[in-house]
Amino acid sequence: MSVSKKQGLGKYRVIVIAVALFLVFDLGVLILNFFTSYQIGQDAISINLAGRQRMLSQRMTKSLLIIANDASAGRDIGAGKTELKKTVGLFDSTLKAFHTGGSVMGGNDKMVELNAITSPKGLQILSEASTIWQGYTLATQPIITQAEFTPEQLTTAITYARANNIKLLGLMNGLTNDLEKIASAKAERLRLVQTIGIGLALLNFGFILFKFIRSLRRSDELVEQAQQETDEILATVKEGLFLLDENLKIGNQYSASLRTILLQEIKPGADFIAILGSMSSSETLVSARDYIELLFGNHVKENLIISLNPLSEVEVQLTDSRGKSDTRYLSFQFNRVLVADKISHLLVTVQDVTERVHLVTALADVKGQSKVELSYLQKILAIDHEQMHNFLALMETSLTNINAALQQASEHGGADYHSIINKILRETHTIKGEAATLGLESCTSNTHSFEQEMIRIRNLPHIQGNDMVGLTVRLDDFFERLHLVRTIMSSVTGANVSTLTPVAHASNLVDDMQLLCLSIASDQQKQAKLTADLAALPKLPECLTKELRNITIQLLRNAVSHGIETPDERILLGKSPTGSIHLSCKEIQKDQFEWVIRDDGHGLDPERIKSALLRNNYYDQEALTSMDTRSIVMKIFEPGFSTLTTAHANAGHGIGLDLILDKINAIGGRLHVKTRVNHSTEFIIHFALGRSPVAQSS
Amino acid sequence: MHKINETEIHVFIDAIGHYFNQISNEIAIVKAAYLASDAEPPPLYDYLGTINLSGDYQGSIYFSAPRILIRHLLIAMQEPNRTEQDFLDAVGEIANTLAGNARKHFGEFMNISVPTSTAAPFTELQNSTRIHPFVIMIKWRQYHASLVIDMERIH
Numbered sequence: 039m040s041v042s043k044k045q046g047l048g049k050y051r052v053i054v055i056a057v058a059l060f061l062v063f064d065l066g067v068l069i070l071n072f073f074t075s076y077q078i079g080q081d082a083i084s085i086n087l088a089g090r091q092r093m094l095s096q097r098m099t100k101s102l103l104i105i106a107n108d109a110s111a112g113r114d115i116g117a118g119k120t121e122l123k124k125t126v127g128l129f130d131s132t133l134k135a136f137h138t139g140g141s142v143m144g145g146n147d148k149m150v151e152l153n154a155i156t157s158p159k160g161l162q163i164l165s166e167a168s169t170i171w172q173g174y175t176l177a178t179q180p181i182i183t184q185a186e187f188t189p190e191q192l193t194t195a196i197t198y199a200r201a202n203n204i205k206l207l208g209l210m211n212g213l214t215n216d217l218e219k220i221a222s223a224k225a226e227r228l229r230l231v232q233t234i235g236i237g238l239a240l241l242n243f244g245f246i247l248f249k250f251i252r253s254l255r256r257s258d259e260l261v262e263q264a265q266q267e268t269d270e271i272l273a274t275v276k277e278g279l280f281l282l283d284e285n286l287k288i289g290n291q292y293s294a295s296l297r298t299i300l301l302q303e304i305k306p307g308a309d310f311i312a313i314l315g316s317m318s319s320s321e322t323l324v325s326a327r328d329y330i331e332l333l334f335g336n337h338v339k340e341n342l343i344i345s346l347n348p349l350s351e352v353e354v355q356l357t358d359s360r361g362k363s364d365t366r367y368l369s370f371q372f373n374r375v376l377v378a379d380k381i382s383h384l385l386v387t388v389q390d391v392t393e394r395v396h397l398v399t400a401l402a403d404v405k406g407q408s409k410v411e412l413s414y415l416q417k418i419l420a421i422d423h424e425q426m427h428n429f430l431a432l433m434e435t436s437l438t439n440i441n442a443a444l445q446q447a448s449e450h451g452g453a454d455y456h457s458i459i460n461k462i463l464r465e466t467h468t469i470k471g472e473a474a475t476l477g478l479e480s481c482t483s484n485t486h487s488f489e490q491e492m493i494r495i496r497n498l499p500h501i502q503g504n505d506m507v508g509l510t511v512r513l514d515d516f517f518e519r520l521h522l523v524r525t526i527m528s529s530v531t532g533a534n535v536s537t538l539t540p541v542a543h544a545s546n547l548v549d550d551m552q553l554l555c556l557s558i559a560s561d562q563q564k565q566a567k568l569t570a571d572l573a574a575l576p577k578l579p580e581c582l583t584k585e586l587r588n589i590t591i592q593l594l595r596n597a598v599s600h601g602i603e604t605p606d607e608r609i610l611l612g613k614s615p616t617g618s619i620h621l622s623c624k625e626i627q628k629d630q631f632e633w634v635i636r637d638d639g640h641g642l643d644p645e646r647i648k649s650a651l652l653r654n655n656y657y658d659q660e661a662l663t664s665m666d667t668r669s670i671v672m673k674i675f676e677p678g679f680s681t682l683t684t685a686h687a688n689a690g691h692g693i694g695l696d697l698i699l700d701k702i703n704a705i706g707g708r709l710h711v712k713t714r715v716n717h718s719t720e721f722i723i724h725f726a727l728g729r730s731p732v733a734q735s736s
Numbered sequence: 737m738h739k740i741n742e743t744e745i746h747v748f749i750d751a752i753g754h755y756f757n758q759i760s761n762e763i764a765i766v767k768a769a770y771l772a773s774d775a776e777p778p779p780l781y782d783y784l785g786t787i788n789l790s791g792d793y794q795g796s797i798y799f800s801a802p803r804i805l806i807r808h809l810l811i812a813m814q815e816p817n818r819t820e821q822d823f824l825d826a827v828g829e830i831a832n833t834l835a836g837n838a839r840k841h842f843g844e845f846m847n848i849s850v851p852t853s854t855a856a857p858f859t860e861l862q863n864s865t866r867i868h869p870f871v872i873m874i875k876w877r878q879y880h881a882s883l884v885i886d887m888e889r890i891h
Contacts, residue, residue, distance in 0.1 A: 445776075447768035448873030448880065503766030507749065507872065508742045510769040514868055515739065517771065521867065 053249055060242040067235030074228040081221035083150050087132050088214040090145065094129040095206040098178070099199040101125055105181065106192055123182045126175070133171055136164055136213070160216045167209040170202045278388030281375065284334050286310045286327070289383065299368065299390050301356040310386075317354040326370075333372055333384055340374050347372065351391060367395040414480045418523060421476050425546060429472050430524060432584075436465040437516050444510055447503065455501035459492050460677045462509070464697040466492070471591035475554045484519075488512050547587055548572060548621070551594055555619060558598040565616040566602045566637075568594070574625040578727070582705055586633055586723075589701045590621060593635045593721050596695065601639025601719050611716055613638065629727040633707075636720040642713040644670045671711060675699050744841075745769075745885055748797055749872055751837035752883055755830055756876050760812040764876040771868035778871045778884040782806075783823060784854050785831030787838070791847035795865035795887030797838070799830050805879035820855070828853035 105118035128143060132152070135142040139154035155164055177198040180191040268291065272279065278296035281289035290306040297304055300313065315323050325348035332338055332346070349370035357363045369391045375383040418426060443461045466485050473481035491512065495505050548570045559566040575583065602608075602617030609615055619637045626632045644667045651657050651673055662670065677696040698721075702709050707725035712718075749766060756764035772778040781802040788796050806823050815822060831851035838848055869886035 441771050444768055444770040445871075448770075503768055503873075504746075504749070507745055507766065507769040510771060510870060511739075511742045511745065514771055514870070517868055518739070 053246060053253065056242055056246045056249060060239055060246065063235050063239040063242060067232055067239070070231050070235070071228065074224055074231075078221055078224055078228070080151075080153050081217060081224065083144070083152060084136075084155075085214060085217045085221060086145060087142065087150075087152060088136075088210060088217050091129060091132055091210040092207055092214060094125050094132075095203060095210055097125045098122060098129065098174070099196075099203045102178070102181070102192070102196050102199050106196055109189070109192065119182065122178065126178055126182060130171070130175065133164070133167060136160075137168070155213070155217075157216060157220055160213060160220075163209050163213045163216065167206060167213070170206050170209070173198055174202060174206070276389075278386075280304075280386050280388075281383040282310055282330070282372075282386050283383055286330060288313075296388060299388050301358050314349075317356055318352055322348060322352055330372065330384065333374060334381055336381060351395060366390060366392045414478070415526060417476075417478055417480075418526065421478075422546070423527070425476065425550075426523075426527060428584075429476055429478075430520060430527070432472055433469050433516070433520055436469050437513060437520065439465050440513055444506065444513070447506065455503075455506060456496060458506075459496045459501070460696065463489060463492055463496075463677075464700055467592065467697050468588055471588065471595060474557065474595075475550045475591060477553070477557065481519075484516070488516075547575070547583070547590070550587075551590060551621060554591065555594055555598060558595055559602065559617075562599065563604060564598065564602050565605055566598050566619055567616055568619045568621060570621040572621065572623045574623045574631060577625060578623075578631070582725075582727075585701050585705050586623075589633075589698050589723065590635060592695070592698050592701075594619065594621075597635060597637040597639065597719070601637040601641070603640055607640075611640075626724075631725055631727070633723040633725070634720060636718060638718050641715040641717055641719050642671050642674065642711070643715050647671060647673060671713065740885070740887060740889060745870060745872070747837055747841040748834055748883060748885055749874075751834050752799065752830065752874060754837075755833045756809075759809060760876075762812075762877060764874050764881075767873040767875045767880065769870060769872045772864075772871045772884070773868055778869060779873075779880075779882050780856070780858055781881065782856050783827040784856070784858050785827040785834070785851060786854070787831050787835045787851050788849040789838075789846055789887055790849075792845040792889060793842065793847075793887050794890050796884075797831075797834055797887065798884040799827065799834060799881065800884070801827065801830075801881035802879060805876060805881055808877060808879070824853045824855060 101118050101122035105115045105122065108115045108118055132142050134140070135152040136155050139152060141149045142152050144150035155161055177195040180187045181195055184191075272291060272293040275293045276295055278293055278299045280292035280296060283289065286309060288304060288306065288308045288310055292304060292306075300317070302313070302316070304313070311323060311327060314326055318326075329343070329346060329348055332343055333340065347370070349368070351367055351369055354366055354368050355363055356366050367390070369387075369389045371387040371389075373385045373387070374381050375385050421429075440462045443458050443465075447455065447458055466489050470482055470485040470489070473485060488509075492509065495501055495509070498505060548568075551570065552568045555566050555568040578586070597619050598617075602619070603611065603613075605615035608617065617637060617639055619635065622632075622634045622636075624632045624634075647670050648662050651662060651670070652659065656673070656676065657665075675695045675698070699709065702723055702725075705725050707723045710722040710724070712720040712722065753764050753766075756762065778798070778800075780798075780800045783801055783803065783806055785799045786796055803823065806826050807818065809826055810818060810822060813826070815826075828851055831853060835848045835851050838846060864886045865888050866886050869884050872883040872885070874881045874883055
């Protein structure tokens with residue numbers, strides 16, 4: 039800053055000197071003017087008095103002649119004498135003052151200061167006049183001073199006066215002319231000095247104007263050029279740039295990219311926090327405000343707090359002009375702008391780093407995926423090959439069904455995306471259940487995430503075909519995974535897995551269900567034990583066993599997630615901390631079977647179901663009041679219904695029971711539910727071998 | 737091989753949507769998206785516009801529409817001629833739009849062939865790049881058309 043100050047003085051030095059000279063010229067002319075005017079004033083007095091001397095020389099002669107005339111006529115000569123005395127005295131004092139300088143009676147009977155004559159010609163005239171005046175004084179002395187004077191004395195005075203009257207007049211006239219000439223020369227000189235002074239001052243003024251305008255113009259040009267360059271930079275730069283003041287207001291200038299990046303109109307002076315608030319969470323807002331305040335504080339070094347920037351990679355929700363909302367990642371960098379060592383603004387640089395974040399996430403995903411794939415591979419190899427094969431066959435069937443459901447949307451007039459999604463959800467849930475029984479966490483997690491995406495779409499007010507595209511992309515991922523696992527299995531077993539005939543192993547069912555039961559219970563910090571009596575199972579065909587297995591998986595998940603209480607709750611209710619789940623299969627008549635899954639959990643509470651139905655806007659209070667308890671309990675089979683407020687991997691999406699009904703219908707069975715609050719829930723499925731559509735089709 | 741993502745699929749969907757909207761002021765909506773296979777090949781209609789890809793990407797993008805849809809499109813374009821060549825040109829222009837949008841989105845990383853247009857019967861799509869090409873069913877007015885995305889990223 040000190041450099042710029044020096045430059046500033048240098049830039050204005052010439053103008054400052056020019057202005058100073060202008061003032062000096064004006065002041066000089068003013069002083070000279072004042073001095074000369076004073077002198078001309080003095081000269082005017084001298085000229086006046088010299089002129090008066092001319093007049094006095096004539097009045098003296100006139101007074102002498104009046105005295106002579108009055109005396110010869112015998113009249114009083116007093117008045118003449120007084121006049122002569124006054125005239126002679128005035129002439130004498132004035133003449134002396136011309137010689138030596140001093141006070142003398144002026145024309146208005148006031149004393150005036152008279153300067154001594156200094157010019158050679160004036161001095162010569164004064165010398166000649168003094169000589170004549172001496173004679174004049176001697177000749178008139180007796181007449182003025184004596185009460186009685188002789189006629190001869192009067193005649194001598196008159197004779198002298200007549201002889202020198204014209205001479206004295208001529209000398210005083212010469213003196214007047216000399217003084218006028220001197221005054222005129224001074225006035226002439228004053229005019230010259232004034233002219234030169236004013237001329238110089240005007241020249242100086244012109245120079246100042248020229249210099250100042252040129253300097254201003256140059257300054258303007260530089261400012262204009264700088265402004266144009268700034269405009270070009272701001273219009274071209276890809277980053278959003280703006281200045282932020284201490285009140286967190288955006289400055290008057292900002293880059294054109296800012297609007298594109300923030301997807302909104304920015305006005306000079308706009309509130310940065312309000313803009314940020316419209317796109318990010320309140321927590322981000324609070325952290326951002328704190329960080330900016332920290333930056334405006336002089337006591338913290340900028341470099342030390344850069345890492346604290348909460349907006350270095352912030353997730354925002356941006357809505358475009360068409361109202362389409364999108365999640366983007368923005369990077370806001372803040373740099374202090376110092377003026378005179380004080381923070382005047384923060385320079386904010388905004389970048390859209392969405393691509394970078396996605397790339398980093400994708401990279402991390404790939405890395406994570408590699409780890410997951412390895413663990414997945416280990417899991418696959420640990421699973422019985424036939425079990426795995428069954429799972430893959432089921433997965434392929436479900437994926438093909440999902441694809442068929444998606445394709446179905448294009449074949450009819452108005453696609454019912456809602457029911458298509460429900461159908462896909464049921465298929466996905468089957469895969470998820472089977473994957474969980476085999477302990478394939480990666481597959482369980484992928485299907486769970488797929489379900490969540492479908493539920494998000496299902497909850498959209500108006501589902502469109504465009505919304506479904508993402509599901510197809512994910513379906514393709516599942517197909518690829520299936521293909522990959524099959525390739526691995528083939529290379530491990532040496533057999534083409536896809537050509538193996540699916541074989542259901544009923545003997546594994548209990549083991550699988552026990553494993554699943556422990557796994558779900560452990561996930562939810564519960565304790566549960568599954569017992570089974572499947573004596574009649576070998577009488578069932580494999581196709582039915584497969585469907586019953588799917589049904590049991592969903593019912594078991596439901597029993598552990600919704601039925602069995604936490605150990606603390608169970609102890610409070612006087613129950614064993616470990617929940618019991620019992621699975622049984624009996625032939626109740628010839629080819630008539632009963633499949634039961636019973637848990638000793640808190641039962642189906644109609645009030646809890648009612649609350650969930652109300653909360654999720656399935657029915658209003660009036661409709662629920664008109665329903666009996668049985669109808670309310672049966673609502674748990676409606677698609678999307680769940681009593682949980684938040685979903686997790688094992689329950690909460692309201693898909694399982696919906697799927698169970700689907701499967702029970704597929705085997706031509708009938709479902710009965712028995713429940714007692716805080717005691718038990720029993721799902722009983724009755725089916726006949728001859729009536730099962732699945733068994734018949736197989 | 738790298739999988740293509742949803743955003744990349746939308747580049748082509750948006751190109752078609754924008755084209756129909758610009759020509760007719762009527763939007764073309766996505767009806768469904770599913771996966772084709774050898775057993776279930778993509779639906780093809782009377783005309784087919786194709787762009788072939790190379791470079792970092794490999795495969796083809798197809799747009800197929802029935803004659804009636806193209807006829808209505810020509811009417812919307814106020815095209816007085818209705819010759820076979822005009823039908824092929826119209827499909828070619830849609831394929832060209834797909835190429836233009838792809839060029840804008842994928843830039844130098846994708847080499848795009850000169851769009852071609854053919855009339856049924858087709859020999860294309862016999863050797864697909866993907867096991868499951870993406871089929872996007874599009875509806876404009878009451879007519880269906882298909883957009884087939886059969887491409888993979890190889891780098």
